[in-house]
Amino acid sequence: MTSASPASRPRVRFAPSPTGFLHVGGARTALFNWLYAKKYDGDFLLRIEDTDRQRSTEDSTRAIFDGLAWLGLTWDEEVVYQGANVAQHYADAHRLLETGAAYRDFTPPSVIETLRAEAEAKGEGFRFDRSLAAYSESELAAKLAAGEPYAIRFRVPEGHTEWIDLVHGRIAFPNKDIEDFVILRSDGTPVYNLAVVSDDIAARVTLVMRGDDHISNTPKQILLYRALGAHVPEFAHVPMIHGTDGKKLSKRHGATAVGDYQHQGMLPQAMLNFLALLGWSTGDDTEVMTLDELVARFDTRGLHAKAAIFDTKKLEWMNGQHLARLPIAELATLMAPLFERAGLATVADLTARHEWFCGVLELLRIRARLTDEIVAQAGPFFTDAVEYDADAVAKQWRDAAATADVLEATHDALAALATWEPAAMEEALRQLAEQRGISGGKVFQPLRVALTGLTVSPGIFDVLLYVGRERSLARILAAVGYLRSPA
Numbered sequence: 001m002t003s004a005s006p007a008s009r010p011r012v013r014f015a016p017s018p019t020g021f022l023h024v025g026g027a028r029t030a031l032f033n034w035l036y037a038k039k040y041d042g043d044f045l046l047r048i049e050d051t052d053r054q055r056s057t058e059d060s061t062r063a064i065f066d067g068l069a070w071l072g073l074t075w076d077e078e079v080v081y082q083g084a085n086v087a088q089h090y091a092d093a094h095r096l097l098e099t100g101a102a103y104r105d106f107t108p109p110s111v112i113e114t115l116r117a118e119a120e121a122k123g124e125g126f127r128f129d130r131s132l133a134a135y136s137e138s139e140l141a142a143k144l145a146a147g148e149p150y151a152i153r154f155r156v157p158e159g160h161t162e163w164i165d166l167v168h169g170r171i172a173f174p175n176k177d178i179e180d181f182v183i184l185r186s187d188g189t190p191v192y193n194l195a196v197v198s199d200d201i202a203a204r205v206t207l208v209m210r211g212d213d214h215i216s217n218t219p220k221q222i223l224l225y226r227a228l229g230a231h232v233p234e235f236a237h238v239p240m241i242h243g244t245d246g247k248k249l250s251k252r253h254g255a256t257a258v259g260d261y262q263h264q265g266m267l268p269q270a271m272l273n274f275l276a277l278l279g280w281s282t283g284d285d286t287e288v289m290t291l292d293e294l295v296a297r298f299d300t301r302g303l304h305a306k307a308a309i310f311d312t313k314k315l316e317w318m319n320g321q322h323l324a325r326l327p328i329a330e331l332a333t334l335m336a337p338l339f340e341r342a343g344l345a346t347v348a349d350l351t352a353r354h355e356w357f358c359g360v361l362e363l364l365r366i367r368a369r370l371t372d373e374i375v376a377q378a379g380p381f382f383t384d385a386v387e388y389d390a391d392a393v394a395k396q397w398r399d400a401a402a403t404a405d406v407l408e409a410t411h412d413a414l415a416a417l418a419t420w421e422p423a424a425m426e427e428a429l430r431q432l433a434e435q436r437g438i439s440g441g442k443v444f445q446p447l448r449v450a451l452t453g454l455t456v457s458p459g460i461f462d463v464l465l466y467v468g469r470e471r472s473l474a475r476i477l478a479a480v481g482y483l484r485s486p487a
């Protein structure tokens with residue numbers, strides 16, 4: 001395949017149609033283009049392909065902006081709205097008409113429909129026969145004078161059209177299989193293939209990287225570039241995304257909108273890392289990468305031709321990996337608003353207790369794959385009282401009277417400590433166990449329920465440390481009270 005390093009300053013683009021939310025497949029395509037631009041010091045352009053006025057919505061355009069912003073895929077230059085370029089599309093179609101690369105077709109749509117139905121009835125594909133639009137000069141003049149509406153069709157030349165795709169290698173289409181396609185409808189609106197080529201020429205795009213569902217459009221687009229006398233860019237058609245059952249990714253497989261993952265507690269860097277591996281790999285086993293590492297390692301030679309599998313379990317795993325690796329101060333900045341939203345603390349509180357908050361996050365992130373799970377485990381560090389989980393009580397506080405005694409002794413041993421430090425706490429509690437002739441677990445497990453209400457938590461001495469002396473001691477006494485006079 002061709003070398004990965006482009007000759008001129010690269011210009012790539014992401015060109016979504018704003019007809020729904022930002023799909024993970026779209027975000028993946030945007031990411032590949034973005035990585036390419038960063039890697040080769042080029043420009044990443046955003047074009048909103050809103051020519052389909054009926055299906056395009058402002059909400060969808062906003063969802064695209066929001067999704068890209070969350071992922072940090074910032075674009076260079078002003079956003080281009082395709083709808084604003086129709087005059088150029090119109091002019092390009094008429095230029096092709098003047099050079100003879102295109103022709104007017106006055107065939108009424110109803111006639112085309114009849115011909116199409118007839119061909120289909122015979123089990124044949126319909127292809128426009130250009131002899132239908134072979135008008136004499138006087139016929140043409142009469143139709144124009146009468147103001148008859150016409151479409152403009154591209155005159156597909158003989159031969160074949162080929163390109164070296166950066167993903168698939170050489171792809172060739174015999175031109176006889178391509179019909180003389182419409183480029184401008186009779187109402188003056190451009191057809192997709194013309195609009196996209198016209199816009200990509202105007203934007204001086206050097207590489208078109210998009211989903212491989214567009215492969216069949218590419219020969220038509222290459223023919224248009226040539227007929228317009230423009231430089232043909234490179235093409236890279238990236239694979240479709242399937243669910244774990246091998247079928248095209250759809251809502252059946254779970255969330256397909258980038259925004260949904262944002263709201264499920266995914267980190268943008270984990271989402272980016274996961275998306276990057278949908279149709280691309282480094283060539284070695286490296287999977288967990290920061291955005292900088294992705295930029296450094298991205299290479300179109302690592303793009304795959306076969307469909308990528310979207311596995312939500314892997315995404316969650318990836319998120320856990322990034323949660324574990326994120327510099328703790330960054331995690332704190334990211335998590336503080338989530339704690340505020342959950343009503344546990346304000347961002348201002350957390351900023352004031354930055355070191356303590358970072359310590360709590362260090363403890364909680366070990367068991368979490370999602371940011372939401374960190375918040376869900378955080379209660380014991382923030383609230384005054386804890387709720388006792390029924391299973392935890394049944395398991396660790398079975399003998400209420402004996403447990404109350406052990407907890408009381410635990411309280412006294414901890415209260416007697418001169419410093420609130422894990423090593424001292426551990427020594428005191430191990431001594432207590434020994435004195436009572438019980439195992440350490442018989443002290444630590446009931447204590448864990450007293451402090452957190454749960455059977456699972458970070459290490460018990462870390463919990464004591466971060467819940468703090470006063471709160472811990474009060475909580476142990478509350479447990480003793482609860483066990484001696486259960487409601």
Ligand code: GLU
Nearest residue numbers: 015016017049196210214
């Ligand atoms: N607007 C097209 C789409 O959303 C993409 C066109 C292109 O990338 O060439 O599928």
